[in-house]
Amino acid sequence: MNQVKETTIRLKKNFINKITKGYPLIEKNAVIDTNKLTHEGMVIKLVDNNNKFIAKGYYGKQNKGNGWILTYDEQTKIDYDFFRDRLNKAINLRKEFYNNQDTTAFRIFNGEGDNIGGLTIDYFDGYYLINWYSEGIYMFREYIIKALSELTDYKGIYQKKRFNDGGKYIDDDDFVIGERGNFPIIVKENGVKFAVYLNEGAMVGFFIDQRDVRNIIKEKYAKNKNVLNTFSYTGAFSVFAAKGGAKKTTSVDLANRSRKKTVEQFEINNINADEQDIIVEDVFKYFKYAVKKQLLFDLVILDPPSFAKSKKHTFSASKDYTNLLKEAILITEKSGIIIASTNCSSFDMKRFKEFVDKAFHETNTQYNIVEEFYLPTDFKINTKYKESNYLKVLFIKKS
Ligand code: SAH
Numbered sequence: 001m002n003q004v005k006e007t008t009i010r011l012k013k014n015f016i017n018k019i020t021k022g023y024p025l026i027e028k029n030a031v032i033d034t035n036k037l038t039h040e041g042m043v044i045k046l047v048d049n050n051n052k053f054i055a056k057g058y059y060g061k062q063n064k065g066n067g068w069i070l071t072y073d074e075q076t077k078i079d080y081d082f083f084r085d086r087l088n089k090a091i092n093l094r095k096e097f098y099n100n101q102d103t104t105a106f107r108i109f110n111g112e113g114d115n116i117g118g119l120t121i122d123y124f125d126g127y128y129l130i131n132w133y134s135e136g137i138y139m140f141r142e143y144i145i146k147a148l149s150e151l152t153d154y155k156g157i158y159q160k161k162r163f164n165d166g167g168k169y170i171d172d173d174d175f176v177i178g179e180r181g182n183f184p185i186i187v188k189e190n191g192v193k194f195a196v197y198l199n200e201g202a203m204v205g206f207f208i209d210q211r212d213v214r215n216i217i218k219e220k221y222a223k224n225k226n227v228l229n230t231f232s233y234t235g236a237f238s239v240f241a242a243k244g245g246a247k248k249t250t251s252v253d254l255a256n257r258s259r260k261k262t263v264e265q266f267e268i269n270n271i272n273a274d275e276q277d278i279i280v281e282d283v284f285k286y287f288k289y290a291v292k293k294q295l296l297f298d299l300v301i302l303d304p305p306s307f308a309k310s311k312k313h314t315f316s317a318s319k320d321y322t323n324l325l326k327e328a329i330l331i332t333e334k335s336g337i338i339i340a341s342t343n344c345s346s347f348d349m350k351r352f353k354e355f356v357d358k359a360f361h362e363t364n365t366q367y368n369i370v371e372e373f374y375l376p377t378d379f380k381i382n383t384k385y386k387e388s389n390y391l392k393v394l395f396i397k398k399s
Helices: 013-020 080-093 141-151 208-221 236-243 257-268 283-292 317-330 349-362
Strands: 006-010 043-047 053-059 067-071 105-110 119-124 127-132 156-161 175-178 185-189 192-196 226-230 248-253 277-280 297-302 307-309 314-316 332-342 367-373 392-398
Touching (some): 080 105, 105 185, 127 141, 141 156, 185 208, 192 257, 208 236, 208 332, 226 236, 236 248, 236 257, 248 283, 257 277, 314 317, 349 392
Parallel strands (some): 006 043, 127 156, 226 297, 248 277
Antiparallel strands (some): 105 119, 156 175, 185 192, 367 392
16 A cells, blocks of 8 residues: 555544544535545545644444544554554553453454544454455555554464444455464364354354353353243354253244254253254244243343344334343243343433333333343443443343
8 A cells, every 4th residue: 555645535524522522423415525425445534624733544334434633643653553553552551351361252443432533353263254344444455454463373364344334244255364263163162162263254153242142041040940031043042051050952043044053052062952943933923922922031032133124023222222121021931031132333321211111111021130241351442432332231130
């Protein structure tokens, strides 16, 4: 890459204050000179109407906005050293994770939380996975990959391009440099194993951000319990529950692949999958079945996507979470626990608790909240950007 040129762009008046105070996103309608935004990856110097410097960032289209602020210092150049320095800081913050042999999957770079929006990097037992969330950030790939490869003892580096239409995944060869992985690679999380695929589309097999939740399920909530795991994907919560001594787990997901993937996760952890139930079905249909059969569970896990469309149902977390909880309440034992989780960034914990309260109120049931989780520390958040704190998990005890 040659020396990066900077283009001066005027900000609209009503966005200046927000950005000056640290808001890292360049919102879609924030700039006056949209005609000067000619190519993604250009470095833009944002100024006010009197040409006074406000901040520097890059232009990159995401569903969220048109790019991210990179620095508030006019002298800082957006060059190789810049990216190396940001990556180095982020890696140093995760030293504890690198030193922990029981957990070999964690995030080393979390977008705007580590002061470069649009970029995340995860570590999987020696392999690194870069997620590029716009063509803009991808334009800096030479710097970023060079910095990552200099700063780490990597076995191999993989990437996911998620920059067409609203961050959707582009199917491509994901391999970048180093040695190719022999997939699945087996990583550990608090001593439990996970099969990870870095070469099979957008999703790698499990969501690292639920680490603390899985661990407390294993350590404190699973023993001798009858567990229902809905929206189970590859069964990560079920595996931890089984490892924690659950009497039985039932995993429900409508994706066909979920059965095979869940069996695989059980088996690599020496759990006999035949003794667990894995059901490929619409969760809402399963709830009806469970009510009809008068099934009751001690622990019910709800971790739906923010938005999902199945043949019969459209589920939107911000609209339908209360109803989902009401269904779960019906099939939870007295004194049982419902784990309600959401990764929806359009509402906060306060609002989430309102959904919970409404669901219990409308079913005439008493409850109390016994645990509350947010993102783990490797998913560093940007306090000036509330949406980055998307994960909310409540453990609710039904009275
Ligand atoms: N809880 C999982 C992650 C869930 S990802 C974990 O901890 O790993 C969301 C999952 O919900 C996907 O696997 C998707 O197939 C499933 N899903 C979406 N809508 C569904 C529905 N109506 N019924 C059952 N599963 C659904």
